Amino acid sequence: MRTETKKQEDGSKSLYYYDDDDKEIRLEDYDIDGNIYFIIEREYNNQGNCSGWVVNDGSGALIKRFVVKFDDNGNETCTEQYDSTGVLEGVVSANGDNVA
DSSP states (O other): OEEEEEEOTTSOEEEEEEOTTOOEEEEEEEOTTSOEEEEEEEEEOTTSOEEEEEEEETTSOEEEEEEEEEOTTSOEEEEEEEETTSOEEEEEETTSOBOO
16 A cells, blocks of 8 residues: 655645555545544445545544446446435436436
8 A cells, every 4th residue: 555645735735545556545635734624435346446435524424425336337327425324415427417
């Protein structure tokens, strides 16, 4: 695993974590005081495609969950967005159109 830090002009920073296949698996964003304010953790399917991610606040509490759907040929069809309680909030097609 490797990490990469990107610092912003305002003093905030982002810390990226990559797995052994160089896929981003985690992102931590820090404010200018060094406090983490959100975390994104990515999941990958057996074909190596990002199949979803969760967004947590700095304390680790779930904010949103995203699930990427694929057809039988492995093509991305849509992304579903869920709130912190698991309620579906919306669906966006692979071309960016809102479908639900």
